[in-house]
Amino acid sequence: MFVRLSATLRPALRRAQPSWRPRTQSRGCAAKSAAVHLHQDCLELSYGGTPMRFNYVWLRDHCRSAESFNSSTHQRNVDTGSIELSIRPDRTAVEDGHLVLTWPGGHVSKYSLSWLAENSYEVSKQRTVHQRILWNSDIYESANVPSATYDKFMSCDDEMKKFLQNYLLYGIAFVDEVPATVEATQEVTQRVSLIRETTYGGMWCFTSDFSRGDSAYSQLALDRHTDTSYFQEPCGIQVFHCLKHEGTGGRTLLVDGFYAAEQVRQKSPENFELLATVPIRHDYIEKSESHQNHMTGIGPVLSVYPWNNEVYLMRYNNYDRGVINTVPHDAVRRWYVAHRELTTELRRPENELWVKLTPGKVIFIDNWRVLHGRESFTGLRQLCGCYLTRDDIISTARCLGLPALS
Numbered sequence: 001m002f003v004r005l006s007a008t009l010r011p012a013l014r015r016a017q018p019s020w021r022p023r024t025q026s027r028g029c030a031a032k033s034a035a036v037h038l039h040q041d042c043l044e045l046s047y048g049g050t051p052m053r054f055n056y057v058w059l060r061d062h063c064r065s066a067e068s069f070n071s072s073t074h075q076r077n078v079d080t081g082s083i084e085l086s087i088r089p090d091r092t093a094v095e096d097g098h099l100v101l102t103w104p105g106g107h108v109s110k111y112s113l114s115w116l117a118e119n120s121y122e123v124s125k126q127r128t129v130h131q132r133i134l135w136n137s138d139i140y141e142s143a144n145v146p147s148a149t150y151d152k153f154m155s156c157d158d159e160m161k162k163f164l165q166n167y168l169l170y171g172i173a174f175v176d177e178v179p180a181t182v183e184a185t186q187e188v189t190q191r192v193s194l195i196r197e198t199t200y201g202g203m204w205c206f207t208s209d210f211s212r213g214d215s216a217y218s219q220l221a222l223d224r225h226t227d228t229s230y231f232q233e234p235c236g237i238q239v240f241h242c243l244k245h246e247g248t249g250g251r252t253l254l255v256d257g258f259y260a261a262e263q264v265r266q267k268s269p270e271n272f273e274l275l276a277t278v279p280i281r282h283d284y285i286e287k288s289e290s291h292q293n294h295m296t297g298i299g300p301v302l303s304v305y306p307w308n309n310e311v312y313l314m315r316y317n318n319y320d321r322g323v324i325n326t327v328p329h330d331a332v333r334r335w336y337v338a339h340r341e342l343t344t345e346l347r348r349p350e351n352e353l354w355v356k357l358t359p360g361k362v363i364f365i366d367n368w369r370v371l372h373g374r375e376s377f378t379g380l381r382q383l384c385g386c387y388l389t390r391d392d393i394i395s396t397a398r399c400l401g402l403p404a405l406s
């Protein structure tokens with residue numbers, strides 16, 4: 001970028017509060033014009049066609065000089081608690097594509113205009129954190145998303161990158177031809193993330209033996225739900241591998257919860273708002289000789305980033321939902337209407353993707369987004385799997401250059 005603004009703002013100009021647009025000397029056709037305007041409490045920068053406002057205290061706090069920020073560790077050195085909240089720069093200039101501020105006491109901060117644009121609220125609110133393709137069964141099936149294959153997945157970063165790209169876009173991804181063992185399943189999961197230890201252990205393996213106080217350990221059909229909504233931070237990823245099934249039924253149901261949430265948002269914004277704000281409790285209570293648990297997670301059905309209204313987490317588990325006592329009765333009634341509308345969307349047959357998990361096919365499910373369930377089954381069915389930490393799988397994706405901002 002070749003933008004050179006030669007003007008310098010003096011303290012006297014700050015008091016005048018002018019709308020200040022310096023002469024721009026641009027070189028090269030890729031140049032973007034920039035203009036700075038000083039307000040009482042913030043600096044306004046127009047750059048690349050977007051007006052952005054930065055508080056002075058924010059600018060001092062985000063100084064990237066060696067004294068203020070360690071660029072090797074990406075950690076802040078400046079003591080935020082020591083910055084004068086009413087701080088203002090003594091001198092302001094734009095030079096060679098950078099905003100240069102001189103603070104009282106002489107410290108100089110220099111920010112590239114592109115860095116400021118990238119990190120501004122105004123640009124962030126227009127940008128999605130996760131690029132996603134929301135789906136119903138037609139959309140997903142017609143996309144013909146390929147599965148990874150075990151050998152390549154374990155040895156080739158490109159194969160893993162394609163797998164993670166699909167995972168980020170659709171919230172589900174498959175690895176085929178995996179040996180039908182707990183050990184091989186563990187190997188596959190550890191290729192992308194850490195296994196999250198829970199009360200069920202790290203890797204778990206279950207049959208319909210009612211060995212735990214949860215309906216998952218039965219042959220019954222299970223309606224669509226997210227797992228571990230009773231954790232303050234629900235598990236990020238669920239992994240399933242059907243090692244053996246000698247019987248009928250048992251298909252896995254998958255529903256894109258964010259697709260349903262967007263339907264609600266478009267049809268009834270007020271219902272979407274209720275689902276995104278009313279805190280709901282989920283509980284897991286287990287009292288057996290071998291296991292004593294009482295876990296509680298509290299959060300809305302839909303968690304939404306406040307700056308861009310993007311949904312990032314859904315808690316939907318009618319089995320584990322606890323007592324509602326966080327809002328008065330009139331809000332409770334309206335919440336049930338909103339919940340019913342979401343349930344209607346989640347239960348539309350066209351939104352259901354049914355998959356038969358067979359030995360060798362490992363599925364990764366974004367448990368913050370995609371609901372799972374199953375039909376009832378007969379015979380011996382042995383399933384293994386685990387939960388993964390969301391932070392780690394997203395970190396792996398990011399380190400491979402995939403666009404996953406948060």
Ligand SMILES: [Fe+2]
Nearest residue numbers: 216226227372
């Ligand atoms: Fe489940």
